[in-house]
Amino acid sequence: MADIVKRNKALSVSPLKASCSLGASLAFLGIRDAIAMLHGAQGCTAYGKIYLIGHFREPVALQTTAMDQVSTIMGSDENVVEGLKTLCDKFQPALVGLPTTGLSETQGSDVNGAVATFRKSHPECFKTAVVPVETPDYVGSLETGFGKAVYEMINRLVPEAEQKGGISTNRQVNILVNASLTPADIDEIKDIVEAFGLLPLVLPDLSTSLDGHLNERDFNPLTTGGTCVGDFEILHKARATLVIGSSMIPAADLLNERTGVPDYRFDHLMGLEAVDQFISMLHELTGQPVPKRLERQRQQLQDAMLDSHFNLGMGRVAVAADPDLLKAFGDLLAGMGCAMVAAIAPSNGAVLKHVAAREVKIGDLQELEKFASGGGTDLLIGNSHCAASAERLGLPLLRAGFPQYDRIGAPARCWIGYRGSRQTLFDLVNLLIETEQGAVEPYRSIYAQVQDMKGEHNGPDQPHAHIGRRHH
Structure with missing residues (x-):
């Protein structure tokens, strides 16, 4: 802890x-x-x-x-x-x-x-x-406000169910997603859920509003996609509610109280163990066999873990992120044998006690630089605000979280599931390879330095007298 x-x-x-x-x-x-x-x-x-x-x-x-x-x-x-x-x-x-x-x-x-x-x-x-x-x-922080908004939407828009606690055979499942999930992440969750024959109803659904698409209209002052307001009235009909992220627990508690729909809660969906638990839950919920393509993706992730552990094993990483994302990266890195030498969160949260690090600092990027500089760090993980810190420390940066204003494609980046976890490992390793962080320094003999000094005394046109001479 x-x-x-x-x-x-x-x-x-x-x-x-x-x-x-x-x-x-x-x-x-x-x-x-x-x-x-x-x-x-x-x-x-x-x-x-x-x-x-x-x-x-x-x-x-x-x-x-x-x-x-x-x-x-x-x-x-x-x-x-x-x-x-x-x-x-x-x-x-x-x-x-x-x-x-x-x-x-x-x-x-x-x-x-x-x-x-x-x-x-x-x-x-x-x-x-x-x-x-x-x-x-x-x-609080971005994650806190996101969770509060979802809580208030449920509080104001979800009616009290007349009957609670019944076992529904409806194919609908409610999915509460936290602030760290990108539109591509939400798409991945929906694809996995649909593979088991279920109909996902995501709250809130950024995958259809901020996924990056052109509309028929040149300008629309309102959001052009997302969860319909009317869908709040049918949340009680779902077979189950899937909760992604500890920041969504207050909203999940309220939804369970209003509707009586059973819920299944996950801190995150990054890494083999976390995704396995999610897939096992869907298998038990539906009784459907795990689709072959998901089994194939799991094998691909296992192979990626085997390939990348040579670089990531015994690595030292510093992470600055909101609590839910910090927990996700901590578990992913710990599963690869990486040590989190610095864990910085902008606000407190119950999940931080379970982050795979010796301690978590509630602070800013000054603390990140302080802990990273003294910990033999190989790599940084954080949003675009961390770019200046990474440059000062001379370390590679994997951009994750919000905001990412100096790169294009952040909403299209998938981090979760078997496929997303696999790509995340590849990105981490490629950054280490590119910058040669953690590589063994080449050995240079002290005698080579002596020879270089002797060579300086020879004239520019004279051969090096010491080359090839035997010493007794």
Whole structure:
């Protein structure tokens, strides 16, 4: 069990984390015909929107209540009501997500009261669902806000089931996914589930909204894919709920309480052991044999583990990531005989106690550089913010997590399942091979240095007198 070392300084130097409100906005982007409106100043939304666009390389539906000096002091409820009315009139969204920011939380804004006022003042907007969520920047991280948004969507949109605890033969399975899963990861999960004859209903589903695709329309102010708002009303019909990531446990608990649908929980789906457990669960749930192609992919992963252990075995890696992703990489590396010499998380979480490291530091990239420089590190794993640290340390960097603004294709990268785990091992090894990290230094004899010194005394046109001479 890892020791958790909490922050012991008053400021962040080279921050690692993305804000809680940004994580909530990302969750709302996985809902069809939705839009997020951050309750805060314009800069709070603009700054987050830059990172979302840079990471996904897609237009992002994001709005703001545009708090200014007057509303910050005198009250900002009117901004919320007016903003919701404007969005409903102009775009007719199916859902408006309303994350708070550090400014509105510090000001003491009551978003739930503002939403109640909006409902009373504008009953004509009853078709649009509104989901407020408290996500101040100074609490948690991207992963925290993502989980809170999913929790509030379930809280507001999932009705209490009339009958609970029954065994369903329905082919539908609910899947709660965490913030570390890319659109390609979610596609991989859906493919595996469908291979057992099941129908996945993913919440939230970024694989159809931010997977990188061209639309028939040149511009759409709302999300163009994702989970339908109406699907929340049929979650109780599922045979089971699959929960990926410990950050989704509060949402999973609430969904189980509302619907009575049994759930199966997994910290992650990276590495042979984790994927084996997932596949075994699907086999037991359906009674269907494991498809041949999945058996083939498992054999391919085993072969990749055999090929890569010569480079990864006894390796020393430093990882900076949100708790769920940190846990996933820790287990993957430990399975290959790698030591995690530095484990840095931007916020605390229960899963951090189970990370395969001696200790986990809650901090920033300054701590990453400190621990990595003193640990004989071979490689770094982290988001694009880690690039400067990797350059200063002279180490290769495997970009993972959010944001990745200096590379293209992050949403299309699959990390999970047999195929994704296999490719991750290949990428790790190739970085080590390319930079020759951990290679044995060539031996140079001390006598060769003596010969070089003797050779310097010979003239430029004279032969080296010591070459070929025997010494007694």
